[in-house]
Amino acid sequence: MALADLSRTELEAELAAADEAYSAFAARGLALDITRGKPGVDQLDLSDALLTAVTGGDTRSRDGVDVRNYGGLEGLPEIREIFGELLRIPAEQLLAQGNSSLTLMHQALSFALLHGTVDGDGPWAGGPRRMLCPVPGYDRHFALAEALGFELVSVPTDEEGPVLSAVEELVAADPSIKGMWLVPMYSNPTGVSLSEERARAVLAMETAAPDFRLLWDNAYGIHHLRSPEAPMLDVLGMAQDAGRPHRVWVFASTSKITHAGAGVAFFAGSPDTIAWFTEHLGAGSIGPDKINQLRHARFFGDADGVRRHMARHAELIRPKFEIVTEKLEAGLAGAGAATWTDPDGGYFITLTVMPGTADRVVKLAGEAGVKLTPAGSTHPYGLDPDDAVIRIAPTMPTLDEVAAAAEGLAVCVRRAACEKLLAD
Template structure:
């Protein structure tokens, strides 16, 4: 029965029932963590072979000694693998160290301090710099732009991409210099930017000549079903629309091999890549080429990546199924929550009754279930409806996950009942 159909006495009865379940939950002494999208130890074990590589075969395909300095743009054989995944010509791909977030940071800081190839002046010399932020979105994107004083304006993220009416309106403002976007299996909603929306973004009329799309393709190969969802070729679309420098694509092996010891990638136009490397060359002499070499040999080719990701899927897909099963069973009949059913990526996005997400997260915390803070998927941590909660199912064991999600459902029902009884 939905909450709307319940009498006050029935809601009180439901409240009392959930409160009793909640107190049992508290007494269990749980210490469960669903805060971050981390690979589980079983997933990390899939790539243990990397620890014994490259051995004494430390030269790359061209005979370069990877132990030495140099090679600012990374090993060609590894760039060739991810060039295909990123849909960017290999000469326009840079392979770096372990975190694509570091590449995003550098791109933003270089733009602020020196401007892009299309900038009339460094961004920091503008009166204001604004980024479009589709929501719900990735909290670390928002933390990065907030760190450097970039104004963030949220727009709704639909199943096929950002609200383009809102994007077009914002892009008409000269201060709007860019936007964040996770195009495939968005964090946390699982949304996939359609070819049509990507083409519209590529052709978008912008007041700023140096408008940039930070296209964070973190989950390009992270499928949860047999379908290999294809990401739109944003670099090619931008070039065809007369805006070759607009898109900068980021990717990494962070949730493919070792989360803390992978390789990151940047791909864009020739001019943007030259600009990036020129600035990067003042910060470093080159990346960890030994790590790149072992990744190139371990992965082999694109199909090697897909084969490894099938092994990841076998571990995590049942966890996502468990989350969805419990949410349907516990919350489906009450009409107080909705949730995404992603075909890939690392998260489930849960929308609870308006005004209760913060209370749900608080109840979870007091019961020993750590969740990402309510509002984290919005700029400045401000969810105006206080309803969105990000669920990260991958790290716990499936038994721990079931306990946590069942506890989360109890907290959702209890918070909703509290709200109805006090309104």
């Protein structure tokens, strides 16, 4: 029976049982951090051959460039070709850079603020600027835009992506809305993949700002957990078809594919956008780390090598997602206290708890030794108006640790729900 249907006496008994279970959970002395989507040690081990993929005397790329030297602002052709195939982007429209796609997002937005875009009417810093933020969404996107002076505007999402009617109403009326964040595949944190119909609609929609941008962060595009795999959309081709070739800035990286702190990040856009980006990039860079790019190209060999590598990742982390679902089901089924996602890819599970209890759940879990991302992180300014959404990142701990954390989390959810119902 759902907790909300119990009598007060029954609820008090449920709370007493939850308190007892919580005390037993806390007594285990766990010290787990599942705040961020980090690869586990076993995942990082999959890429250790990178460390010897380029050795002395063998430092020339396919076209004879000595990767130890300056130059090559666009990145090595071989790594651009491999990931161009995976991302469905022509290699000449894909730049390979340093290890962080977040850095490329910061650079692209900074260039727009200082210089304007290829189709705009001046630098964005010259007036008010707002950024649409699909929620639940990615906290680092929100923090980056806020740090650059954008006002953050929440838009709701459904099973196909941002709710189109809400987005269209905002962008049609307000020229200060300069862009919208999008994680098109296995989004952070819901795992939702943007449908092709929704993608075509946001590419084609009328906007008051002539230089409106979709910041298309394909962070999880090849992070499949099971079949059927979400399709990779030809976003640049669709933008061209819509008559808005410059609307999309595409970002991706290998940060959760190989070594998280030593990967390769990518930026893509229309040919004019690539020329714009490299012009401004060249003022502050003589070229990226080509040794690291050559390591990656040799390690993978080709796009199929990346696909085989990602299948090994999936074998390691799929059981962790499954055990979270199993433990939440065992602890919360029928209670009416929470729902959770069961994604086909990506790095997160979204736990939606009884409104008004997410912060309490996170605090209870933390006090018992399981550190979660703060409640509200999935919303702009860290403020979830319903206090209901919690992001679970199960990849870094061991399977046994994930099982223990999920079991205890279910106890925290049940306890917080009982407290809330008794207080109302």
